Amino acid sequence: xxxxxxxxxxxxxxxxxxxxxxxxxxxxxxxxxxxxxxxxxxxxxxxxxxxxxxxxxxxxxxxxxxxxxxxxxxxxxxxxxxxxxxxxxxxxxxxxxxxxxxxxxxxxxxxxxxxxxxxxxxxxxxxxxxxxxxxxxxxxxxxxxxxxxxxxxxxxxxxxxxxxxxxxxxx
Numbered sequence: 001x002x003x004x005x006x007x008x009x010x011x012x013x014x015x016x017x018x019x020x021x022x023x024x025x026x027x028x029x030x031x032x033x034x035x036x037x038x039x040x041x042x043x044x045x046x047x048x049x050x051x052x053x054x055x056x057x058x059x060x061x062x063x064x065x066x067x068x069x070x071x072x073x074x075x076x077x078x079x080x081x082x083x084x085x086x087x088x089x090x091x092x093x094x095x096x097x098x099x100x101x102x103x104x105x106x107x108x109x110x111x112x113x114x115x116x117x118x119x120x121x122x123x124x125x126x127x128x129x130x131x132x133x134x135x136x137x138x139x140x141x142x143x144x145x146x147x148x149x150x151x152x153x154x155x156x157x158x159x160x161x162x163x164x165x166x167x168x169x170x171x
Contacts (some may be wrong), residue, residue: 022072029065033058052130067145111148118142
């Protein structure tokens, strides 16, 4: 496997704004996780007690951290790709494989978004045991991730059509 970088499907200013917003959200999530776990460890070690919310908060923040990171990676064209076969193709065969890949990604995103939406609906009536937040909040991370990825995929497809297909991939 090699790293597969494609040009960002967004205009430069939008990609920069998205990256900064995503990095800030990821940094805040990571900070929240570190603080919750650190304080819990200190309380357990020195005072033989702990924060009950530490585990739930860390789990929720981790879900959102991963989902935001996945959107950011897609926006920057930095997801891993296996291109041992497709890198050897040229012309129509290469274009067909790229469009087949986009179609398979769209199908996967459809299932991700519809499944996440069902989990959000189911989680609206369920509460977390300690923090008492709706469990839909955790499922919303994958819903938001899938929706943003679908938008990015649509932008990529429009740009590919506008340019007669994606530019040649660089090794």
